[in-house]
Amino acid sequence: MQGLEFSLSFFSSPPLAWKSEMTNTRGRGKSLRYSVLGKKPAAGSGAEQPRTGPSNSEGASKVSLLKKVPALKDGDFTLAECTAILLYLSRKYKTPDHWYPSDIQKRAQVDEYLSWHHANIRANAPKTMWIKVLIPLFTGQPLPSEKLQEVMEGLSTSLKQFEERFLQDKAFIIGSEISLADLVAIVELMQPVGVGCDIFEDRPRLMEWRRRVEDAVGKELFFQAHEMILNIKELSNIQIDPQLKEHLAPMLMKMLK
The missing domain is CATH 1.20.1050.10 (Glutathione S-transferase Yfyf (Class Pi); Chain A, domain 2)
Incomplete structure (x- = not known):
């Protein structure tokens, strides 16, 4: 299973769900992030691998061609811009309808x-x-x-x-x-x-x-x-x-x- 990778930086301004991961250094960020959107990662899946650091770092540039954070890498697919990432994840993981309504x-x-x-x-x-x-x-x-x-x-x-x-x-x-x-x-x-x-x-x-x-x-x-x-x-x-x-x-x- 190919996992999701997030590139985060203090100098970005990701939405609430991603901010929790950035401020938590004891590995609780995954469950916190998903609990906001009503989803939790499968136990032991290790699907999310956060990266932190300046937006011009080599790691960030590999995930985002724009060299901007936050950025997401889902298998071979990469995505920049926090709003686009939010919408992508809400659709992919079929979060509760109120977050991004089907209406x-x-x-x-x-x-x-x-x-x-x-x-x-x-x-x-x-x-x-x-x-x-x-x-x-x-x-x-x-x-x-x-x-x-x-x-x-x-x-x-x-x-x-x-x-x-x-x-x-x-x-x-x-x-x-x-x-x-x-x-x-x-x-x-x-x-x-x-x-x-x-x-x-x-x-x-x-x-x-x-x-x-x-x-x-x-x-x-x-x-x-x-x-x-x-x-x-x-x-x-x-x-x-x-x-x-x-x-x-x-x-x-x-x-x-």
Whole structure:
């Protein structure tokens, strides 16, 4: 049996199901990942072999021609981009219908959110982490407070649209049940929280949605999955290899332009 190989990196932003594997060093990630989607690997199958490391590493480039993470290798088939990987696995393993509904209109709603997400929530939320922790860590210089304010203003606009257009008065993005859209959204929105920007405060509708996502996923799994994000400030105390700093600093600064 040919297994699945995942290439993961701290500098990627995979959805919740894959984040749990990345933050768990005692081998529990496989069952955690599958429990999110309602599937568990066969005992002793050894099907999933995670890889971690910088996205330009030799291992990652063998899995993804784009040299991007996360990436997936399923036998001779390779796939990049976290959303594409999520959809592929949900179809292959026939996960419970609510994750990516068979109903054509509900599925279209998931697709609609995923299309909107990249240019809005994802375009703003992760930048808080880069500005407050990662860029100062790799460049040795803090960024002006105006830069964070600019990003938070953009994020506030996106959150308003998220609540009014997608969440509305529903329990989850597409209705009464959680879907992949909610997973993709929550993993981005927890990143500002990890650096002290609590975007859920003073947004009761958003806070209630987050609590429902936690309950649907399971609180233990939810916080294991976000462990790295919620403790991201601890990275400020680590020593970074000078060559890695030199390589990544220009790339990180470019992300904020």
